[in-house]
Amino acid sequence: MQINKVAVLGAGIMGAGIAQVAAQGGYSVVLRDLHFSLAQEGMKTIEKNLDRLISKAVIDEKEKEKIMHRITPTTDLAQIYDADIIIEAVVENMAVKKQLFAELDNMCRQDAVLATNTSSLSITEIASATKHPERVIGMHFFNPVPAMQLVEIVKGMETDEKTVEIASYFVSRIGKEKIVISRESPGFVVNRILVPYINEAIFIYAEGLAQAEEIDLAMKLGAGMPVGPLELADMIGLDTVYAVILSFYHEFRDTKYRPHPLLATMVRAGHLGKKSGRGFYVYS
């Protein structure tokens, strides 16, 4: 299948990044958000990212202009009508995503691939809002999208092989590596490993075995991790870490995924990490 046009829904942290890498891959991109100012914010983020690439001599001013020209910010959902791949990156809310996919289904081309960037919701349930669940797939990018190499391609129960092939081809064309996850499961692969690891670090911290700095140093110097688990939790946001581990606990009904009560308490106190100025560390 020839891919010419990509539509990205949601111009937030992830949507802007996805639009950028698609445009850098040479695709014509529509970037849609609910308000034009939000779509423009996404464009500003992309411009800043490209300026950084210019300062590192990765691209030049001319190339930046070309990439920016390939992206059209909009609020008009109807502009997806001729897109070959539609990638949804709106808020992590099942009701919102299902409503959007039901609308897309009636507006897009019959052979378009409908991808969701959800981190934790069921692809199968999102697909159930459409008449064509076989062309719905998870395409899980990582933050920050331009820098992170991996995309997890996740099959829902009805996703067909052709959809997997198109999604895989697109990911390789934008210069990313992929793994294909043959059956959806909470957290897919990366977060299923990463979030319980962070939770275990919180248990160790709460049991008073070592200070936060020492736990992070231990994993950096002793296990070769680029960032320690508690620093990473602060970067992700403790509310997000809590929500994800709790979703594993509920879905698998396995106590190995129980969040440490300290994590819940910190979230209730508003100590959410970097974004709130305080988590395991204090940020000024």
Ligand code: NAD
């Ligand atoms: P965000 O809050 O930064 O951006 C979401 C954007 O979607 C907002 O600008 C909002 O106005 C817009 N939006 C809401 N409803 C919309 C609709 N119906 N149509 C178009 N736009 C709509 O969120 P984000 O962090 O970019 O996350 C987006 C998705 O990506 C979520 O499903 C999230 O779980 C997933 N994800 C996030 C990360 C991360 O680190 N932030 C990593 C991987 C996956």
